[in-house]
Amino acid sequence: MSDKTFTPPSAPLPVNGEGESGATRTPPLHLMERGPGGEALYLILARVGNIVLALVIFVICWIGLAAYLDREIMPYPWEVLPVFVTEMQGDLWDHTVTSAGRVLKAIGVAVLLATPTGMGLGQIRVLNRIFSPLIGLVHPIPKIVFLPVILVILGVGEASKVFLIALILFFQILVVVRDEAASLRPELIQSVRSLGAGRRALFRYVYLPASLPAVLTALRVSVGTAIAVLFIAEQYSTRQGLGYYIVTLTWQRLRYERMYAGILAMSLLGLALYVVVDVLERIVGRWRRAGEF
Amino acid sequence: MITIHHLTFRYGPRATPVFQDFDWHVAPGEAWSIIGPSGCGKTTLLTLIAGLRRATAGTIHVGDTLIRRPRPETGLILQDYGLLPWATVWDNVALGLRVRRFYGPDGKHAPRAESPPSRQDARQRVEHWLRRLNIYPQRHKFPGAISGGQRQRTAIARTLALQPDLLLMDEPFSSLDAPTREDLQNLVLSLQAEMDLTSVIVTHAIEEAAILGRRILVLRDPPNTAPVIVPNPGAGLPGYRATPEFLAQCNELRHLLGLTI
Numbered sequence: 301m302s303d304k305t306f307t308p309p310s311a312p313l314p315v316n317g318e319g320e321s322g323a324t325r326t327p328p329l330h331l332m333e334r335g336p337g338g339e340a341l342y343l344i345l346a347r348v349g350n351i352v353l354a355l356v357i358f359v360i361c362w363i364g365l366a367a368y369l370d371r372e373i374m375p376y377p378w379e380v381l382p383v384f385v386t387e388m389q390g391d392l393w394d395h396t397v398t399s400a401g402r403v404l405k406a407i408g409v410a411v412l413l414a415t416p417t418g419m420g421l422g423q424i425r426v427l428n429r430i431f432s433p434l435i436g437l438v439h440p441i442p443k444i445v446f447l448p449v450i451l452v453i454l455g456v457g458e459a460s461k462v463f464l465i466a467l468i469l470f471f472q473i474l475v476v477v478r479d480e481a482a483s484l485r486p487e488l489i490q491s492v493r494s495l496g497a498g499r500r501a502l503f504r505y506v507y508l509p510a511s512l513p514a515v516l517t518a519l520r521v522s523v524g525t526a527i528a529v530l531f532i533a534e535q536y537s538t539r540q541g542l543g544y545y546i547v548t549l550t551w552q553r554l555r556y557e558r559m560y561a562g563i564l565a566m567s568l569l570g571l572a573l574y575v576v577v578d579v580l581e582r583i584v585g586r587w588r589r590a591g592e593f
Numbered sequence: 594m595i596t597i598h599h600l601t602f603r604y605g606p607r608a609t610p611v612f613q614d615f616d617w618h619v620a621p622g623e624a625w626s627i628i629g630p631s632g633c634g635k636t637t638l639l640t641l642i643a644g645l646r647r648a649t650a651g652t653i654h655v656g657d658t659l660i661r662r663p664r665p666e667t668g669l670i671l672q673d674y675g676l677l678p679w680a681t682v683w684d685n686v687a688l689g690l691r692v693r694r695f696y697g698p699d700g701k702h703a704p705r706a707e708s709p710p711s712r713q714d715a716r717q718r719v720e721h722w723l724r725r726l727n728i729y730p731q732r733h734k735f736p737g738a739i740s741g742g743q744r745q746r747t748a749i750a751r752t753l754a755l756q757p758d759l760l761l762m763d764e765p766f767s768s769l770d771a772p773t774r775e776d777l778q779n780l781v782l783s784l785q786a787e788m789d790l791t792s793v794i795v796t797h798a799i800e801e802a803a804i805l806g807r808r809i810l811v812l813r814d815p816p817n818t819a820p821v822i823v824p825n826p827g828a829g830l831p832g833y834r835a836t837p838e839f840l841a842q843c844n845e846l847r848h849l850l851g852l853t854i
Contacts, residue, residue, distance in 0.1 A: 490645050491675025495689035496665045496702040504695065505688060509679050587679045587735040
């Protein structure tokens with residue numbers, strides 16, 4: 301009798317969860333059978349699926365928090381979203397454009413100054429020996445502490461904000477490009493020189509393409525910090541920008557839905573910059589995935 | 594082709610000179626090997642001729658040019674290929690031609706006589722050398738995605754696309770497996786036969802020196818003062834590897850290098 305109660309199940313049980321992990325890694329059969337195209341489609345669908353899943357979890361957490369707090373400072377997503385849409389058709393759009401412009405200008409200035417400097421430091425050992433201790437000293441200082449000084453010297457206009465962000469990005473890019481340029485093998489330089497390349501051609505054909513991925517890596521890592529600093533910088537003596545919109549125009553006037561619309565705009569600005577840099581980095585760094593060399 | 598006159602070279606003011614009052618002459622069209630133990634200065638000599646290092650004293654002439662910087666008509670091939678890892682095989686082979694277009698015929702970075710190749714011309718030359726070296730199917734790949742032999746073929750194609758009259762090679766096949774190495778050695782032999790090319794190949798492999806050099810320069814522990822030259826007329830003849838002369842030649846080199854057989 302007892303033998304019959306313990307009849308083994310028709311399907312073998314997965315051992316150590318092997319069956320489960322195997323099932324999640326291989327695409328479902330009906331998609332695989334379409335060949336390599338089907339597999340690519342599956343990868344794209346999986347990616348979109350992940351993003352949708354992340355959004356759903358994010359919104360659920362938001363709703364949960366709003367329900368738990370039950371205060372005016374924490375509105376529900378459906379209260380914020382319509383305000384975001386209408387505000388984006390008016391003032392909020394202008395503030396977003398202003399902030400985006402400041403970040404982009406700072407990125408441009410920092411890249412144009414830090415890339416050649418980093419390449420020079422990486423390749424000319426004497427310069428590196430002189431300036432590396434100085435960079436090591438200045439790099440870890442949180443640049444935001446210079447905000448009062450910069451405001452006094454550069455004034456309350458556009459220049460002070462762009463300068464502050466550019467200052468942060470400058471050191472990040474400088475250090476990464478310097479290390480990248482220093483790591484170029486001397487054999488590579490020698491053989492390109494033997495093809496006739498002098499200093500100018502070396503910069504054009506070796507140092508520049510070698511440091512481009514490094515510049516993008518530095519940007520991807522530091523663009524978040526740059527926007528955070530912009531948020532603070534825009535609270536002082538300006539009437540334009542998302543920092544001003546979120547703190548002065550909405551928060552201090554208790555317009556919480558609008559404040560969240562501003563927060564949403566700033567988040568999307570950060571996300572957009574990150575995605576653009578990330579995609580560029582993948583394109584420029586395609587060769588890295590070709591294998592060790 | 595190469596005239597070295599009273600060459601002295603040392604790495605530091607107090608270091609033992611690698612070369613002291615060293616004379617050497619290479620006639621146009623000759624195929625030379627340089628062999629010696631590690632640290633004997635064979636790579637140093639090659640980089641001096643390539644213009645990547647400056648002599649402490651004495652002069653090096655290649656053709657009519659006193660060597661102070663890389664000479665545009667000299668091709669150089671290194672053991673670790675020196676390819677741009679971020680550029681495809683095609684772009685790597687085209688690099689030298691692009692550098693020439695970049696400068697124009699200034700005589701310093703590109704030959705003065707030759708006007709830089711047009712875009713169309715450059716494309717044809719790149720394609721020709723890719724096909725000649727059997728790497729045309731790999732032209733869209735990055736160096737990281739091809740084999741060691743294909744990488745060295747890419748480096749050779751890049752150098753030959755500039756139509757050099759002197760080809761310097763520094764242990765070009767040392768990091769390759771035996772069949773690939775032999776394959777590329779045969780390629781170099783056929784290139785030597787079909788082109789008007791003077792070649793100098795540095796190697797630490799005795800067999801390679803005997804296969805590729807019709808004359809062999811033996812260097813020993815520094816300072817090198819007078820060149821030791823071994824004639825090797827059989828190099829380049831078909832089937833030379835299998836002949837008793839080849840074995841005798843290798844044994845003579847072993848003897849000169851102080852090795853017991």
